[in-house]
Amino acid sequence: MSINKKRFLNHVLSSRDFILDLIFPIECLGCGTEGVWLCKDCFRQLPIRTKQYCLNCKKPNEFGEFCPDCAPAYALDGVWIAGDYENKIIASLIKNLKYHFARDLAEILGQFLILFLRNLINKGRIGKTDLGIGINEEKIEKIKKTPEIIFDFKNCLLIPVPLHKKRERWRGFNQVLAIAKTIATHFNLELSTGLIRLKHRPPQAKLSEAKRKRNLRNCFAWTGASLANRRVILVDDVVTTGSTLNECAKILKQAGASEVWGLVAAKG
Ligand SMILES: [Zn+2]
């Protein structure tokens, strides 16, 4: 197929949902109801993770931060994992997002991440009623353990992990950017696309850990304004070892970011 024809087809596929429906008749991934990727009832039943862990050693914690033993090896401060890949619906949402040109799927995953973030922020909040009874050691401990980005959530910057332009053109749109936009709109957060991917590399999933790291070196660049003292949430669909998120975090910290946290729908 010529590039122009392919581009035209991509354009049609990504912009006209009704044509898309003719080619891939959609039905709820949970219960089979026709015409939607996920019906409201099945969406409500998606389990949201309430506990997190250190991505490297899997030690459980509240906010997904790297534990003191593992943190020195990472530029990334931690990773927030909203759902479980073991959940059949979450896994198929993510797989379909990768292989179809469907903005609706990005919207659903965006809404799921919004629910997750609301839980996460609430967990860090010390309610007025709590303070009414006075401050005690337990509450001070809770405040100490809560990352600053949780208290300063409304000022943080959302950055989607970039796709290479070639891939984006092939796919018709960047699904991670679409997810990040949904979140940014909901919380009224600033969103930046200043992080770009420089080289077209083979997909990470097929590579060993060592090759993944080599594959990522010099792969990203920051093209936006200084990030001095900015707290950043780096959005991606899934995390595996965290090497992509960490490589992005390195670049963002070189640009001045004070904290960089990953936010993903699941761990693949
Ligand atoms: Zn359903």
Ligand SMILES: [Zn+2]
């Ligand atoms: Zn650890």
